[in-house]
Each structure stands twice: as structure tokens, then as C-alpha cells.
Amino acid sequence: MKNNIVEKIWQQHVVHRQAGFPDVLRIDFALLHEVTSAQAFAMIERKNLSVQNPEHFLATIDHSIPTRKNRHEIYDKTAKNQIELLRKNCQNHGIPLCDLDSSHQGIVHVVGPELGITQPGMTLVCGDSHTATHGAFGSLAFGIGTSTLAHVFAAGAILMKQPKVMRVHFNGQLPANTYAKDMIMYLIAQIGIGGATGHVIEYTGEAVTALSMEQRMTLCNMSIECGAIAGLVAPDETTFAYIKDRPYAPKGQQWETAKSYWQSLSSDAGCRYDQTIELDITDLQPQVSWGTNPEQSIAINQVIPFSNKTKESLDYVKLKSAQSIAGLTIDWAFVGSCTNGRIEDLRVVADILAGHKIAKQVTMYIVPGSEQVMHQAQKEGLDTIFTEAGAEFRMPGCSMCLGMNDDKVPPGSRCISSTNRNFIGRQGTGSITHLASPATVAFSALAGFITSSYAEQQPQKEAS
């Protein structure tokens, strides 16, 4: 029997199967954060149940914390309560927590891989839709709701139907100045925000195997934006090299055993997929979103398409069809999030900003994905480059990716952002978001308008 990687992982984790019922699926690890866990703890406490294997959980604080230096002072009372409740819950149930003074605090999807928790072949869940990030390691990782988290607490398993599998094959190689972010945005624009609903995506092709682990995380991260349950990449030497020697990684003889198991997970030649999509990226251009969902994206040299279904989006972002996206004046630039807040992203940004100043009217926040990322950036002197360019280098957290902490794009302001969602109000009430790669964000911050190079052209007038 020839199997794809998802089928292989699934078979390893099915505890019980009954016709017409969902499978009982073993969960190997769960990550949690302050926003979606409180009610799950309450659910199991109400039933007098305890957490199974608390060492197979890890909590971090990321969504609702400030990213200013004195972040211990949380002014918002409900956010403060939420964080204190997480501390109490973790303590009561024996779950390790990367608190604000831990050297591993950070965005949940940055911290997991950093600690070597995310490993090939495992099932990993988190009460967060961007859990697909961890699929970069060949793990089956997906977002769950709060009730399902309660299931994982109490049973170490969930109820789930075996998903369909879609293969997305990238032909060709990434051209210069394009990144995994551009690949995934291109895919979403092609298949739409519901294009992969009900499926787990396996990303294949030379361009995918050529990506670093951090780039693979960016690729898998946005799988949810085309509706996929998860996205993954088969593990290979790049994967193993990244995991080796990290705190949770197997050591000694266990490492060899693990590696040979991980190597067996790759999809068999000639295996079946429910759907296959092929995309050629030989001529891929930097991608920028123009509208109010991630499918509304174009190459930077294209104009906003005409459609009678996008009027509401265009009104909100104050743009018109046939208008070009390049040259559009911006007020804010944001680099960060679980999509693009890792050290490689910051290096790309530093390379571009070094020796230059960002445009006067632009406020730029650069927010590392974790304490580890922050320290590494400081060690390499990137923080100085950022500050000298006129950007703010802040403390780790979700920050401006979603409007639920102090960092918000003001109403009516236009932000170019390395994040994953441009939903209406996502970065703050009335904010306008343009998604792009960290490189495009950096170039645009310097120019003061959307561009993917050291720009010489003049900004265009805003559409009225």
C-alpha cells in the first residue's frame, strides 16, 4: 500500500476507529497561550478531570501583552486578568509556562520549533489557527478551538475525521528578491481563501526543499488562509539539522532511532492525493495584498483586478480597480508575527535598512517573534541598524498582527505588514493592511510607498 505522509502520520495516531464516528486521534503535544485556554481549563475543572501528561504541554504569553520595554505593566485590566489566570492554571495543572521573564517567551509558533518541540511525524495542536506553521517539520499540526483543547487536556486525544490531502507542487526556483511569503501568497491568490477547505496540504517541489526551515515555516503558516486544516513539508536533512541539539530534541541513541523513523515518513512514490495543484514560480514577483482577505493579492507590478464582488473591500481600503499597488503611500510598516518574525526575516530587513533612513511619515515597528530571536538580533547588531534607520525594535509578542494589545494601526492608516491576515480591522479598528514579505515591507518603509526595491519612482497620489 502506497501512502502519503499525512496517511502515515494518521495511521500512527489512530487509537480507535468506529464506522460513522470520527477517529480517536492521539495528540503528542499541545501548545497554549493566554487567549484561548482559560475556558478549556474551566471545562475540565467543572468535570473534575485532570490534565494527562502535563509535560506534553507548553504555554506561552504572546497575544495580549504589550511590546514596550516595561511590558510587565499591563494597563488593560481584562488582559492582565487573562494572563494571571494562565499563570494560575499552568501552576495548578503542572504545565510549563514560558512567562515574561523566561528566556523562551515568545509567539507560540516561534517558541515551539525553537525548543525542538516540533518534530516530524507528531500530532501537534494549539488553540490557534496558525498552528500549521509547525508542519514545516513534517508534523501534522493544526489549530483547534477551546473545547477541543479541553479534550486534549483530559484525554490526550481528540475526535477527528481523517482529512483529505492536497498536494501543492511548486515548479521552478524562487527568483531573486522573492521568498516563501511570496510563494504562499501566490498560492492563496490562485486557489482562494476557501480553496483547500477540508484538506491538509503537502508542499512539494525543488523550490520547497531548497527553503530553509524558517522559510518553510512561513510557507506552512499561511495554509489556513486558503482554508487548509494544515500544511506540511516532508522532513529531510534540513529539518534534522535544525532540530538537532535543541532542548526537546532526542539525544544519543534516541537521535538515531528518531531519525530513521522520521525518514520513513515521506510520501511513497506513486501515492494517492485527493487533489494536486501545480504552480510555476520561475517568474514569481513579490506579492502584495490589496484588499481585505489574503486572496486579494497581486504581484507588485500588477494592477488591482476588476470584479463586481470586491466593491466593499475596495471602499474599505480606499482603492480602485485598475490602480497599481506599487507606489501607494504608506503610514506604517510592520515586521513581525509567527509568519515572518524570525531571525532570518530580521536579517533580510537589516540588510535592506542598513545605512538608510525610513521615510519621514512612516512609523516602523520591528517585533521579534521570541526572546531568543531578540537576543540573536542584538548579538548580531541588527537592533542598532533598525534604530539608526528610524525603526522601533520592540519586545517579543504578537504585537500589531492582531488588534488585541497596545500595538494598533490607527484608524484610516495604511500599513505594509509581514503578517498573515488583512481582514477588516485586523490590525486595529479602521486600519488598512497590505500583506507582503519582510523585504517588501523594508523597501516600502524606506521609500514611504509600496515598492520591492530601492525605489527611485515617485509615490502615486492616493485614490480619493
Added chain:
Amino acid sequence: MNTAIKQIKGLCAPMMIDDIDTDIIIPAQYLTQTSKDGYGQYAFSRLKQADADFVLNQQKYQTAKILIAGDNFGCGSSREHAVWAIQELGFQAIIAPSFADIFSNNARKNGLVLIDQPLEICELLAAAAQQNDLIISIDLVNAVFKTDQQTFPFVINPFFQHCITEGQDELDYLCSHLSEIKAHHQNAKGQTIFLAGAGVAQ
């Protein structure tokens, strides 16, 4: 045990907008609460503010129990708050051409009934709900719903059907397999699970 629900009958509210995302249903700024209630008042707040005639602003739909919605309902984040908010508004079922995966899972766990119907039927129902008081009765045992003129079959997840109509709690069902699950974990350690150094995170 939960309360067994075999039938839902109520007024329909039409909201034929595609891709209603979880940020629209309940914006992130309201997610710092730690209880399951209190979200209804903020649900769809942007749409409510933007348009005085928005369906949920209209007096006649205040008692609606069934929402008729557009394609890809509930896309975006995993926040279960979206389901809690909709239920707090009084909705017990949503009929739409399709739903996002995590939203569907969350809905099932809370007994919110989601019914997939082709776009034409959703449009038909929405139009009817706009013009008159459209009352629909959903028979969960036989998986059909009825207006006063027509009967429509729908596909129901058999496990969800079992849980909602029998009052079976999913977590209780899962826990009935607990010893099997524990043994499975035990066997996997060192074979397919290779987590070392737990606790090093501190």
C-alpha cells in the same frame, strides 16, 4: 449528559455575505475575557455600526434562531468565542453554502447546528426571509428541514447527530476510551515520540 435536541424551529435571519470571518463575528479586542459569555453584545459590531439596516439591527429579526449566510462562513481564526457569540445572539443553526473547518468543529462541540446547502437554495431562503417571516423547522433525527412549503434534506455528520439528539457529551465519549489512549501513548514513547528534556523551557 447534555440536553438532547431533536428539533429546532424558529425564525430565519438573512445574511448573504460571503467569507464572514471570525474577526467580523467577534473582533480580537474583545477576546481578553476569560468566560464563555458576554460576547453576544459585541458580535458583528462593525457591520452593525456601519449599516443601520444591517439584518441584526432590524427589529423583526431580534428573535431569529436560524441564520441564512453566505459562502465560507467562519473563516479565519480558531477562536471559539465566535460560536459562543452567535449562540448568545439566540441562533441555534446556520444554513450556508460552506463553512470553514475549525469553525465547524467548534460549532459541533457547542451544539450549534451547521447545514450546508447549495448557493441557490440559500439565496432562495434568504429572499424569503427578507420578504416575510420565514419559519424553518429542522428535524435532526431525519436530517431534513422544512419551510411551510418545502422539505429539504441535508447531510449531517453521524457522530454529531448522535451527540446532539441523544445529549451525548463529546468529552465523555472520548474519556470512555481513556485507557486505550493511555496505552497508545505509552507504546509510542521512544518509538514514534521522541520528546526529551521536558521542563527545560523555564
